[in-house]
Amino acid sequence: MRLAKAILLRFAFGLLSLIFISFVTFVADEIAPGDRATVEAGEKASPETIARLRKLYGLDRPWPVRYGEFLGNAVRLDFGTSYYGTKEEVWTILKRNLPMTVKIAMFAIVAAALFGVTLGTIAAVWENRGIDRSVLVFSTLGVTVPNFVLAPILVYFFSLKWDVLPQTWSTELVAPELYYLILPVLILAARPGAMLTRLTRASMVDTLEQEFIRTAVAKGVPFWRMILRHALRNAILPVLTAMGTSFGFLLTGSFVVERFFVLPGIGFLAIEAIQQGNTPVMQACILLTGMMFICVNLLVDLLLPLLDPRIRESQV
Numbered sequence: 001m002r003l004a005k006a007i008l009l010r011f012a013f014g015l016l017s018l019i020f021i022s023f024v025t026f027v028a029d030e031i032a033p034g035d036r037a038t039v040e041a042g043e044k045a046s047p048e049t050i051a052r053l054r055k056l057y058g059l060d061r062p063w064p065v066r067y068g069e070f071l072g073n074a075v076r077l078d079f080g081t082s083y084y085g086t087k088e089e090v091w092t093i094l095k096r097n098l099p100m101t102v103k104i105a106m107f108a109i110v111a112a113a114l115f116g117v118t119l120g121t122i123a124a125v126w127e128n129r130g131i132d133r134s135v136l137v138f139s140t141l142g143v144t145v146p147n148f149v150l151a152p153i154l155v156y157f158f159s160l161k162w163d164v165l166p167q168t169w170s171t172e173l174v175a176p177e178l179y180y181l182i183l184p185v186l187i188l189a190a191r192p193g194a195m196l197t198r199l200t201r202a203s204m205v206d207t208l209e210q211e212f213i214r215t216a217v218a219k220g221v222p223f224w225r226m227i228l229r230h231a232l233r234n235a236i237l238p239v240l241t242a243m244g245t246s247f248g249f250l251l252t253g254s255f256v257v258e259r260f261f262v263l264p265g266i267g268f269l270a271i272e273a274i275q276q277g278n279t280p281v282m283q284a285c286i287l288l289t290g291m292m293f294i295c296v297n298l299l300v301d302l303l304l305p306l307l308d309p310r311i312r313e314s315q316v
Contacts, residue, residue: 010301014294021290022074025283026067034277035059039083070283079284084276090284093269098288101258101265105250107185112193113243120200120239121232127205135197142194147253151187151260158183168262184257191253192246199242203235210234237304244300248293 029035037053038045054060058069073079079090123135159167166180173180207213208231216226255267262268270285272278 007302010298014298017294018287018291019071022071022287023067025286026063026070029279029283030063032277032279036083036279039277074287079287080280082281083278090280093281094266094284094288097264097266097269100263101251101254101267102292104181104184104188104257104263104265105247105254107181108188108250109192109243109247111185111189112196112246113239115189115193116196117200117232117236117239120197121204121227123197123201124204124208124235125227132201135201139194139197142190143198145190147187147191147256148260150190151183151257154183154187169264180261180263184254184261184263188250188253188257192243192249195246196239196242200235200239203238204231207231207235240300240304244297247296251289251293 035054036057037050037059041050041053051060058066077091079094081087081089082093119135119139123132126132155167158165165183166175169180213226213231216230221230251267254265255271257263258265258267259271266285266289270282270289273281273285
């Protein structure tokens, strides 16, 4: 019963976080210069024309009323229409761009987890040796080098100098889609992979010093079985929590990467909407990425009690 209450409490906090994000997004649009009426009326429109459009779209009503309407529409995934281009429904635009962002974020978190856990485990097993120091050097570089520095370096070598990978996305793909995603995924995975490497190493070093590991060694448990089945299983829990946070970094980091590689994703769409002042698209992108971040972290919180009986027992 207490476990069910803990789960419901996490859902409630996630919902409150999403409402807070929606409120901040709405207020940011309120205090920004211009609105739908000024955009559609144009720069040379008279004040009377702008006032008429504001009344037509309900922008002259008090902001709490408009926020309540905005929240109700957002629950139904109704974000209105785009101010520019063909003025499509915003949700239709999001559905067209969302798969790309999810795809590169998922590939990146899988790559970061594989590299991070593997390298962190190897570094912990051979602690204070050459391979450990090498892993620490590379993980430090991965943490300190930002995406906007790493991206042009990799593009220069792999696209311009060696010509083995495409430089940017193209509407007419001349190679399998995977080739266009390799560089963006590697760039996105670099920082979280380095963080997971350092965290896995620290957690494994601490676990290998525990009493149950010494007992397993005394009983003659094979070395790699002890490492993978006993030590890593206990050391992986803080890493899983960090993976949830890392996924949020990948969602926001994809804004820069998608823009750099001209990938048709939510990040590219959001930056374009901000530059244009396309408020409905911008609000929808922020709410969607916030919802994805909260859902992933909620999923991690729900998985931890299933993986670790100690957490489950403490909640019950």
